[in-house]
Amino acid sequence: MGYLIETRNITKRFGGLVAVDNVSLGVNAGEVVAVLGDNGAGKSTLIKMISGVYPSDEGKIFFNGQEADINSPMDALAIGIETIYQDLALAENLNVYSNIFLGREKTKKFMGFVPVLDHDYMHEEASKVLKKLDINIPSLRNNVRTLSGGQRQAVAISRSIYWNAKVLIMDEPTAALGVAQQKQVLDLVNTLKDHGIAVILISHQMHDVFEVADRIVVMRRGEKVGDLVKAETSTEEVVNLIVGSEMVK
Amino acid sequence: MNSSLALSIERSKTLRVVAKNWAFFFLLFFLILFSITGRGFLSVMNFQNIVHLSVIAILMASAETFVIITSGIDLSIGFVMGLSSVTAGKIIQILYNSGNHSAGFSIFIGISIALVLSLIPGIISGIMIAKYKVPPFIATLGMWGITNGIALKISNGFPVAELPDSLTKIGNGYTLYYKPGGGFSFFGLPEGVGNEHIRDYIRLIPNSFLFLAIVLFILYFLLKKTKFGQHTYAIGGNEDAAIRSGINVKKHLIIIYTLSSFIAGIAGIFNIFQTGIGNFTPFGAMYELFAVAAVVIGGASLMGGKGGILASVVGVLLIAVLENGLLISGVEPFYRFIAVGLLLILAIVIDELFPDLF
């Protein structure tokens, strides 16, 4: 099938607890896969293995058909797997473009030999990527502190995209947002899809999931219990899978 | 809290500028006030005096600025300064008085060794803080004791004297002299100017200004223009984010504390040039606390993530002008303690009222 990112029979145990049990999951480029499940179902643990936070106990991860050796977050970043954490990992005291370039600042030579920050370049590049993603932020020189939750999310996402994310993982990106801002973020996810990014989205909001996902993966007690194409399923079916009452139906 | 006030400030652009730079406007205000109330306040000499006396405090505050931006604190700088001054003094004394070495050579060796040594307390604090997660307050308080003790041991509790005169000649000399109608002259009076003509020359720029300006420019540049500075702010703003974006935070923190210590070392060298003797830091001087105060008055936050060299200089000058002005206006000197305390509280309250503006 040629998934861009794929886990095969991946398992993670914490002591006696099997947090993720033999899960295989694949995402194509330009596809949004939503992972659903009750609290403690193993969603976060699954994506943490993909993003290198936890090593897996069993199973393999494939990137572009090749087995990927992901042992740390840096390994994942290096091949283009970016994760948007819930706390977003932004330095609120810095402005928008500085955050997009955080840790990878562009410098230029001052007097021919002293490397100094190239603010103009970073500003320029940042506005390009924001434009490409249809993100509207009044001034890129504003501190992130002054931005709304949705805008911050957008900054975090554009940072990933600017640095060539091919797979973007989002753990409950809309959890802390108001309705209008949730919509902004969902629009952004659609834009990402158009740019050929593979998106893995964890959410508890059924509405979000049905709005943007192409496929819906349901987890329960560490196992994958459903892999549904959105167009062919219903909220009811998904809910039943989540709570484990599909038999009752 | 006080959101209506904060809001009205938000709306008014001028007020916003004033609130953001209140320390600077306060400084201006006091300058004007004391020019009116204090006889002799408004003179080139008095201003030179203020800055001359503030050189050490400005360096201390600059050192503390870097540390505070990372949300740390360095309590050792006051005694690192003393250690550097005493070490340089001792080496110069030994070399120079042996009779085998010129004053210039002795001074050069003395300050070089002292500067290199001044890196060590910072490296140790930095390693403890970055690698072993010792709270900065404790790590540098430990260094505070250790450097103080070593400085006292080296000097045996007495200032290191009998140093070459050229120290104070440089330290208290002037870079630029001006003779009205006769033009400028650099570093010294023109050859052959006798005592009777000395008064014709106005001493414009003390050497200490020039060196201070150079050091400050480099530090300002480092903090505001380079990747290093940017990462310093990032660490103070969100250490996690800094780590995840690949910044080597541990190494960075070690460098920060080393830099702070080094700047304190430079302050020690300034000290020896200005006084002509190697001074240990007196116990109750509290240089480090006043430096922290100045940095906070300048607008930094102990939570990290903000502050700047120039802002800290304004903080130091505000305290200095206040002290000097009160003194010249005939107010008893101990009001200065109270004044600094009140200024500090004011700084925080303003910060608290207008958080988003900074």
Next chain:
Amino acid sequence: MQNLNNHTRTGLLLKIGRQWALLFLFIELIFFSFMARGFLSLNVFQIIFFFGTAVFLLGTAELFAIITGGIDLSVGYVMGLATIVSAKLIVAFTKTGMGPGLSITLGILLTLVIGLLPGYVNGMLISKLNVPPFIATFSMLGISHGVSELLIAEKAAKNLPQLANTIGNGYFLYYSKGIGFSFFSRPEVARRVKVVEILPNVVVIAFILIAVFAFILNRTKFGQHTYAIGGNRDAAIRSGINLNRHIIKVYMLASFLATIAGVLYTLKYVTGKADAGASSLLDSIAAVVIGGASLYGGKGTVWRTILGGLIIAVLETGLRIMGIPTFDKYIIVGIILITAVLVDQFFPERTYKE
């Protein structure tokens, strides 16, 4: 560094690690017993405690602030202020013709009330205005210092009643052959009979108060809340603790203890001095940290703080007897301080493992 949990260490080693301060104190005592002539004597121990009282009291004050995750830099100069205020008040009361006992009592009581004020201001700034404790209390340090100098500049308090000296330098417990133990006043004995002075009043008073505050910290709701605030501020608020009020009380308490230290100083030296407590400030913070408290808040005990204070007091006295300039004290205290925190890292109290 990570995963240095107790699984890699035996239980015994861990126990010793946790009690290293006590161990260190013993080593110190043994060392000085051999190295410092005349160290092992009642007199020297009295000196240790006598000089230690300020550090013990300020340390206890500091401990409360530190357990809440704060710090109080002002205790040293608040102590200084208290020495001056109490001295002046006592002299003033005496001048009105009051008897020495009454003037001393009134003077001290009034000082204790006034001494709550700096703490109240600190607490207000910290809780209501969100000023970081470091800054708020440093401001208060400056203000108390300034006010002290101001009061002294007018006229220094002299000529305290003789009774002050008698209390401040007297002993709680005397022993003489024949008469046995006697309290408070020196027994009337023949010239040649030796009277052993055992417990200095000042030390006794200090320890009674310290015991009271240890009780407050250990056994009362107030103490429990103090730990709760330092452990997890949000949880404390959610469980209904009035954070602001509690913080204000804690800083008032710190200020109160500092004032006590000041009053005792006045009785001891029969005069007031602005910087009476200045040098004890950092010693007291060091004592708290050596005693195992964390600057991040939530832990620390009074008796361990006293232990920390004793380590410093013994060191200072021992070195002085050996004729070594106290320069070394700074170095050693610095090293102990760092060791304290490092040991804490390597022998963690809680050994939660994921």
